[in-house]
Amino acid sequence: MKEFDVFIAGGGIAGSVAAKFAAKGGLKTLFVERYKTPRMKSCSGIQFPYLEKTIGEKIPSEKLCTNELSKVSIVRPDGKITKAPFKMLNFTRDVFDDWLNQVAIKNGAEFRDECTLIEWEIKTKNIIVTISDKDKNLEQIEVKYLIDATGLMPTVRMKMRSEDFEKKSTGATINYNFDGEGDLEPNRLYQYWNLEYNNMMFAWIYKKDDLWVIGTGYDKNISKI
């Protein structure tokens, strides 16, 4: 049975960054992603520039979208518009997450895609993790630490702390991509706030490479949308 200090389930941003720092810190690290990479991810891929500080990496320009988002317009709940020069990072998650996978690998982590965390058993001194490859071959691995970075429906936490997930979801978020002309600025992020629908942003429009993205989210009162 192979042994690792750290096993991380999930090859998204959280998994890769955890893998990078674990491996950099000298821990023998394996992180796995259930899909083939680069994998698509429904996400706007907009972040504050301080993400670079958090992940400890300068993001190469070719991993960002061709259009930089350097200005923001906020349509506030009272209808007033605030405009500001404000740089946001703009990337597609397949390209960005794949790059972050590589960053973790370069720092010494082992990575497997099309590999799924199936089960785990906590023993006195270690954890026995069962993973499956794309052909459904099972393998058991002995690890000291198991990190759950499996996203919104977290595999490990949902099982170990099911009470945290008893409440039904009260919201959803969706993005549409459009090819077309408009008189909006390609380097401006347009945000719309409407507290009737969402305590956070209600809608957003911006350009991602050659496509316009129109997104919306709600956290209550879906019948009003």
Ligand SMILES: Cc1cc2nc3c(=O)[nH]c(=O)nc-3n(C[C@H](O)[C@H](O)[C@H](O)COP(=O)(O)OP(=O)(O)OC[C@H]3O[C@@H](n4cnc5c(N)ncnc54)[C@H](O)[C@@H]3O)c2cc1C
């Ligand atoms: C429409 C939309 C727009 C968004 N826009 C933004 C935005 O602009 N900026 C922003 O910061 N956030 C945005 N988010 C939120 C953002 O997508 C998430 O916060 C982020 O992806 C969380 O990263 P993560 O690494 O925790 O999880 P994920 O990116 O979800 O990665 C988890 C990975 O774990 C894998 N996995 C799951 N189960 C297993 C298993 N058992 N074994 C192995 N692998 C497994 C999954 O396949 C997945 O690749 C948006 C979300 C949506 C839905």
